[in-house]
Structures are given as structure tokens and as C-alpha cells.
Amino acid sequence: MQRMIVSFLFLIVLFASCKKDSAPSFNAAVKAALTVEFDNIAGSEDLKLNNVFYYLTANGDSIKVSKLKYYVSNFSFTNVDGSLYTIPQDSSYHLIIEGDSSTYEPEFNIPEGEYKAVSFLLGVDSLRNTQDVSKRTGDLDVTDSAKGGDMYWSWNSGYIFYKLEGISPQVAGMMGKSFMYHIGLFGGKTSPTLNNLRKVTLDLTQRGTPKVKAGKETNIHLTVDVLKTFSGTATVKLADNSMVMANPYSATVANNLPGIFSHAHTHN
Amino acid sequence: MYKKQTVIILLFLVGLYACKKGLDNPFLGFQKPSNFPEPAYRFSTNEVTKAGFELGRKLFYDPILSHNNTISCASCHISYAAFSHPGHNVSHGIHDRLGTRNSPPIMNLAWSTSFMWDGGIFDLDLQPIAPITNHVEMDDTMANVLNRLRISSVYPPLFEQAFGDRTISGTHFLKALSQFMVMCISSHSKYDSVMRKEGIQFSPIEEAGYALFQQKCASCHQEPLFTNHAFVNNGLPISALNDQGRYGITLDSNHRYQFKVPSLRNIGYTTPYMHDGRFSSVEQVLDFYNSGVQKTPNLASSFNQNGRLGISISAAEKTKLVAFLKTLDDVYFVRDKTLVEP
Structure with missing residues (x-):
């Protein structure tokens, strides 16, 4: 008898879970939580700061990474029905800091539904870059050295979008073997300059669409491969370019950056 | 009679209060000088x-x-x-x-x-x-x-x-x-008093210097702030440091060796001059503009007219220009007690 009850319960549970998967009913008027996880990797390995071993780029350069920080902002999500939901700007700026796990999974509230794509900017848009200091709060606080203060050029007003630092035996410069990639420049305010903001759009249909619904957690798991900083649209050799900051070559590196992001899977 | 007395006493009290206020120098906040344009600060x-x-x-x-x-x-x-x-x-x-x-x-x-x-x-x-x-x-x-x-x-x-x-x-x-x-x-130089017609006139040599200034300098050093806020290569010889100025910000090769046009107000107090302080007197600066300008990349066209580099300034003109530039010194500003160390 007991066994029968257990089997019966099991069946009910099975049925319930089947129902959930096969016919989700979404209420677009209700917003639910969605996290986007930024999982920093180096090729096939998980990225570790100051790792014992070198990681190998596609160009044959060896690197160890001591710092990786980047801004992701202006998120929008495309529903399978084609409609677009854009996150309100004030909650749309996130600084991802390797080594600080509290920054890895920005959370958003978006209408219930199934989504086929996510878009975001790598960096801080020009409008926010020129706003009054009182609007630069949280991750954008330029007076907080743990946040925006370490991602800001005080001498050339503007945020650094992507900061990758480390060492490589291929580097033989004044600074020893270290390399520093500080990619910023939003287009300029008083005169036009480079615009190194890059939009990233990822298709979510190949590796699992997120089904966002109240009462459950949905997570889009992205991988961010730092080694792809050095390849993709252009081959970036560390021997030739160990310090890339506010200089013309930064645009070449910026062109590679959308390629570091991939959709790995979705937890529904 | 009684009423009249009261009025007089009241008037006297108001007068006293007004005096007191004047002595205390009430804080007025930001006040735009009447001969200045609207400020840029928000x-x-x-x-x-x-x-x-x-x-x-x-x-x-x-x-x-x-x-x-x-x-x-x-x-x-x-x-x-x-x-x-x-x-x-x-x-x-x-x-x-x-x-x-x-x-x-x-x-x-x-x-x-x-x-x-x-x-x-x-x-x-x-x-x-x-x-x-x-x-x-x-x-x-x-x-x-x-x-x-x-x-x-x-x-x-x-x-x-x-x-x-x-x-x-x-x-x-x-x-x-x-x-x-x-x-x-800084808005209380002799120049400002003259412009605001506060009962002071330029001396003849200052007046002559002002006319020369308007002719030879004012396209960049625009009144009343004495800068047009632009970035210009004024033809300074490139130093060993090779500071490329504005180019470092915009990465636009047309901006190499451009630096901001500085205001000339208080020039008597702000020696040395240029972005790297290479000149120690106003006379040296004027001599440079007369005979030291070099044709470096992006030299402003105003320094390269009719095949002549720089701006011709004779010795007599130099004396007049210096006399005018001294009227831009604002002794009230540099001695303002509200701005010194508290």
C-alpha cells in the first residue's frame, strides 16, 4: 500500500514537472527574476588570477592574468515573439570583477516569457559617461576605488570599459613582462575621439532559451574567454602591443572583444 | 509729532541695520560680473x-x-x-x-x-x-x-x-x-573697470596697447575672458619631452601639439608661461611670437600669414602691449580675503 502511495506521488510530481516544461504559461504583465552569469574562462579552463601555469592564446602567446574587470550595461532581451524588453538605464550598469564572485551574476527583473536573445554594451554609454557626478552611483562611482574609481581615467574623463592585466614572457618592455590592456573612450564630449563601445548580441536558441517565470530562478550562463581578446577580427600579439590604453590601437582590441562572450547554457 | 519721531527712529534703525549688513559682507553666492557672458558651469x-x-x-x-x-x-x-x-x-x-x-x-x-x-x-x-x-x-x-x-x-x-x-x-x-x-x-582688473565705465580710463599707452591687442591677439584671447577656450598649436619648438597636448586626449592627428588657449587675466601674477612654463616674462612670450614661432605640425594658420611665421610685434608695439596686459592684473582677486586659507 505504502509503495503504491509513493508511486502515485511520484507520478503526480512527474506530471507536474512535465506540465511545466511542455506548456509554460507566461504573464507578460508580471516581472520575474533573471540572472546573467559572466563566467570568466581562459580557453578550456576556468580563469584563475595569478595562475601557476600560463594560458596559451591562439597566437601562441603565454599569459597569466592578474586583473580582469569590465563593464556590461544597457541590457535588453528579445522575446521569442519578437518583442524587446530593455532594462531601465539606472539599473543597467554592472562591473564584473574577476575574483569577486558577488559581481558575477547581475540580476534583472523582466516580464515573464521565453527569450531568444540578449544584448548588452561592453562599456558605459556616452550619455552616462558625461553625466553629473551625482548620477554616478554604485558600480559607476568614480570616487569608490573598489568600483568605478579603478575603471576611470581622471585625466581624460571617461570610464575604462575593459581592463585586462597580467604578465607574458613574450613581453619585453620597460615594465618587465607585464601587459596592460585598458580599453575605454566613448567618442568624446568636447571633441570627437575613438568610440570603443561595442554591442554584444548573443543568440540563446542554440543552447537553451530562458523561460522567465515568477517563483523560479532562471539563469543565462555566459562564458567570457579572455584569450579571445587577442584573436578574432585581428591578431593581437603581446610582443608588439603590451600596453594598450588611450591609443589608436585600442580600437583593434575593442573589435575583438564582442567575441569573448558566448552563451554556454541556460538554467531554467 | 509723536508719529513723526517714530518714523525717524525706525528709519534710523533700518539705516543702522543696512550698515551692519554691509560690514558683515553677506554671502551672495555666485554673482555673474555684468561684463561677463553666461557661465558654463551647471x-x-x-x-x-x-x-x-x-x-x-x-x-x-x-x-x-x-x-x-x-x-x-x-x-x-x-x-x-x-x-x-x-x-x-x-x-x-x-x-x-x-x-x-x-x-x-x-x-x-x-x-x-x-x-x-x-x-x-x-x-x-x-x-x-x-x-x-x-x-x-x-x-x-x-x-x-x-x-x-x-x-x-x-x-x-x-x-x-x-x-x-x-x-x-x-x-x-x-x-x-x-x-x-x-x-x-577675477573681474576687478583695471580693464574691467574701464569696460564697465566705472569712472576709470586707460592711459594713452594702455589704450594704444589695447588697439594692438585687438588687432594681433584677440582672435584667440577673446574678451572678456581672454580665451576662446580653443586648442591651438602656437608654434612652440617641440621639447625633448615631445608633449603632444590635445592629441593625447582625442587621438586625432590634427590635434598634435595643440594646447588650450590660456586666459591672459592676471598674467602679471602667473609667470612662468606656456604649457611647460618655458618663458619667464611676458616680454619673452611676445618676442617668441615675433620671431620664435616654428612650423610644426598643425601650426595655427593665424601664425603663418603671407609666408611669415608668427606675429610681427615691433619693440614699440611690445611696450604698448605689455602696458595693456598689465591692466588685466586684478589685485582685488589675488588679495581677496574670502579666498585665502581659512
């Missing part, structure tokens, strides 16, 4: 109050802003020199480390659209972060500075008075410094 985001201004003034003179408590803003921006660093071609900051550019005066910044010799900073509120975090100036982080202010016994109540918040946010810190800086207004 006062809507930061109204100047007495408490905010006094806090900014205190911060400006406090070495607590530097890593080892030795350097204040006023170390390189000295009030009696119109907040420049007299006698220093470039300034020495913390541990006597040397910078690469001449410390510019702090005056009339409410009308400036960009800051620094290369204009890399576009908002006065963001300006103080640069010297505070610069390795050769104050060499600290904003977070350290704010923490020191927060644990001091003096500052939390002052921030409360100024902004109604004693927690000391980075925003309030920067806004307080801006309030002090925008109040550093």
Missing part, C-alpha cells in the same frame, strides 16, 4: 551656499587630500599668484616628484568648458580627481581621501551643514570643491 546641480563654499575652501587648503598629508590643492595653486604656482615651470607634488606641465591659474572656471592644458576633463566636478590620484601630485585614491575625511572630527559636521548629510559622499566632496573654485572670480 549651477542647477550645485547651488553655491555659504556652508558649501566654506567647506570647499577648507578642503582646498587641506593636505589631508594627499597620500602623506603634505600636499594640498593650494600647494600648486597659490592665491596671491591667482592660484598658479609662481616661479615653477612645472610643479613638484608629493615627495617633490615633478609634473610635466605648468600649474594653471584657478580663476573664472565657471566659464570654462574644459580643464587642463589638453582639455581632457570636461566637467569641473570631475577635475579634482585628477590631481588627487596622480602619482606625481597627491598620489592617493579617492576612497582613501574620503575615508580620512569621514574619520576626522572636523569634516562630518561641515558636510552636514553644507549638504544635510554627514556621511561624506564622493559627490558632495567634489561639489564642495567646485563651489569654492567657481567663486574664484
Whole structure:
């Protein structure tokens, strides 16, 4: 008898879970939580700061990474029905800091539904870059050295979008073997300059669409491969370019950056 | 009769009160001089109050802003020199480390659209972060500075008075410094008095110098601020340092060797001159414009007219120009007691 009850319960549970998967009913008027996880990797390995071993780029350069920080902002999500939901700007700026796990999974509230794509900017848009200091709060606080203060050029007003630092035996410069990639420049305010903001759009249909619904957690798991900083649209050799900051070559590196992001899977 | 007496006494009291007010110099906030244009600073985001201004003034003179408590803003921006660093071609900051550019005066910044010799900073509120975090100036982080202010016994109540918040946010810190800086207004030179028709005239030689100035200098050094806020290569010989000025900000090769046109106000107090302080007298500067201009990349066309480099200035014209430029010195500004160390 007991066994029968257990089997019966099991069946009910099975049925319930089947129902959930096969016919989700979404209420677009209700917003639910969605996290986007930024999982920093180096090729096939998980990225570790100051790792014992070198990681190998596609160009044959060896690197160890001591710092990786980047801004992701202006998120929008495309529903399978084609409609677009854009996150309100004030909650749309996130600084991802390797080594600080509290920054890895920005959370958003978006209408219930199934989504086929996510878009975001790598960096801080020009409008926010020129706003009054009182609007630069949280991750954008330029007076907080743990946040925006370490991602800001005080001498050339503007945020650094992507900061990758480390060492490589291929580097033989004044600074020893270290390399520093500080990619910023939003287009300029008083005169036009480079615009190194890059939009990233990822298709979510190949590796699992997120089904966002109240009462459950949905997570889009992205991988961010730092080694792809050095390849993709252009081959970036560390021997030739160990310090890339506010200089013309930064645009070449910026062109590679959308390629570091991939959709790995979705937890529904 | 009784009524009349009362009126007289009342009038007398009002008069006394008015006198008292005058003596106390009530704080009027930011006042635009009548011969100046509208300011560029966004006062809507930061109204100047007495408490905010006094806090900014205190911060400006406090070495607590530097890593080892030795350097204040006023170390390189000295009030009696119109907040420049007299006698220093470039300034020495913390541990006597040397910078690469001449410390510019702090005056009339409410009308400036960009800051620094290369204009890399576009908002006065963001300006103080640069010297505070610069390795050769104050060499600290904003977070350290704010923490020191927060644990001091003096500052939390002052921030409360100024902004109604004693927690000391980075925003309030920067806004307080801006309030002090925008109040550093130089508008009481002889030139201003003449322009505002306050009963003073130029002397004949000053008048002649003014006419020459309008003819030879005013296209860049536009009145009444004596700058057009533009970036120009004025043909200085390129130094060993090869400072490329504005190019470092915009990465536009058309901007190589361009530097901001500085105001000529208080020029008598702000020696030495040029972005690297290479000239120590106004006469040297005028001699350079007459005979020292070199054809370097992006030399402004105004310095290359009809096959002649520079601007012809005869010895007699030089004397007249110098006489006029002296009328831009503002003794009231450099001695203003409300702007000195509190």
C-alpha cells in the first residue's frame, strides 16, 4: 500500500514537472527574476588570477592574468515573439570583477516569457559617461576605488570599459613582462575621439532559451574567454602591443572583444 | 509729532541695520560680473551656499587630500599668484616628484568648458580627481581621501551643514570643491573697470596697447575672458619631452601639439608661461611670437600669414602691449580675503 502511495506521488510530481516544461504559461504583465552569469574562462579552463601555469592564446602567446574587470550595461532581451524588453538605464550598469564572485551574476527583473536573445554594451554609454557626478552611483562611482574609481581615467574623463592585466614572457618592455590592456573612450564630449563601445548580441536558441517565470530562478550562463581578446577580427600579439590604453590601437582590441562572450547554457 | 519721531527712529534703525549688513559682507553666492557672458558651469546641480563654499575652501587648503598629508590643492595653486604656482615651470607634488606641465591659474572656471592644458576633463566636478590620484601630485585614491575625511572630527559636521548629510559622499566632496573654485572670480582688473565705465580710463599707452591687442591677439584671447577656450598649436619648438597636448586626449592627428588657449587675466601674477612654463616674462612670450614661432605640425594658420611665421610685434608695439596686459592684473582677486586659507 505504502509503495503504491509513493508511486502515485511520484507520478503526480512527474506530471507536474512535465506540465511545466511542455506548456509554460507566461504573464507578460508580471516581472520575474533573471540572472546573467559572466563566467570568466581562459580557453578550456576556468580563469584563475595569478595562475601557476600560463594560458596559451591562439597566437601562441603565454599569459597569466592578474586583473580582469569590465563593464556590461544597457541590457535588453528579445522575446521569442519578437518583442524587446530593455532594462531601465539606472539599473543597467554592472562591473564584473574577476575574483569577486558577488559581481558575477547581475540580476534583472523582466516580464515573464521565453527569450531568444540578449544584448548588452561592453562599456558605459556616452550619455552616462558625461553625466553629473551625482548620477554616478554604485558600480559607476568614480570616487569608490573598489568600483568605478579603478575603471576611470581622471585625466581624460571617461570610464575604462575593459581592463585586462597580467604578465607574458613574450613581453619585453620597460615594465618587465607585464601587459596592460585598458580599453575605454566613448567618442568624446568636447571633441570627437575613438568610440570603443561595442554591442554584444548573443543568440540563446542554440543552447537553451530562458523561460522567465515568477517563483523560479532562471539563469543565462555566459562564458567570457579572455584569450579571445587577442584573436578574432585581428591578431593581437603581446610582443608588439603590451600596453594598450588611450591609443589608436585600442580600437583593434575593442573589435575583438564582442567575441569573448558566448552563451554556454541556460538554467531554467 | 509723536508719529513723526517714530518714523525717524525706525528709519534710523533700518539705516543702522543696512550698515551692519554691509560690514558683515553677506554671502551672495555666485554673482555673474555684468561684463561677463553666461557661465558654463551647471549651477542647477550645485547651488553655491555659504556652508558649501566654506567647506570647499577648507578642503582646498587641506593636505589631508594627499597620500602623506603634505600636499594640498593650494600647494600648486597659490592665491596671491591667482592660484598658479609662481616661479615653477612645472610643479613638484608629493615627495617633490615633478609634473610635466605648468600649474594653471584657478580663476573664472565657471566659464570654462574644459580643464587642463589638453582639455581632457570636461566637467569641473570631475577635475579634482585628477590631481588627487596622480602619482606625481597627491598620489592617493579617492576612497582613501574620503575615508580620512569621514574619520576626522572636523569634516562630518561641515558636510552636514553644507549638504544635510554627514556621511561624506564622493559627490558632495567634489561639489564642495567646485563651489569654492567657481567663486574664484577675477573681474576687478583695471580693464574691467574701464569696460564697465566705472569712472576709470586707460592711459594713452594702455589704450594704444589695447588697439594692438585687438588687432594681433584677440582672435584667440577673446574678451572678456581672454580665451576662446580653443586648442591651438602656437608654434612652440617641440621639447625633448615631445608633449603632444590635445592629441593625447582625442587621438586625432590634427590635434598634435595643440594646447588650450590660456586666459591672459592676471598674467602679471602667473609667470612662468606656456604649457611647460618655458618663458619667464611676458616680454619673452611676445618676442617668441615675433620671431620664435616654428612650423610644426598643425601650426595655427593665424601664425603663418603671407609666408611669415608668427606675429610681427615691433619693440614699440611690445611696450604698448605689455602696458595693456598689465591692466588685466586684478589685485582685488589675488588679495581677496574670502579666498585665502581659512
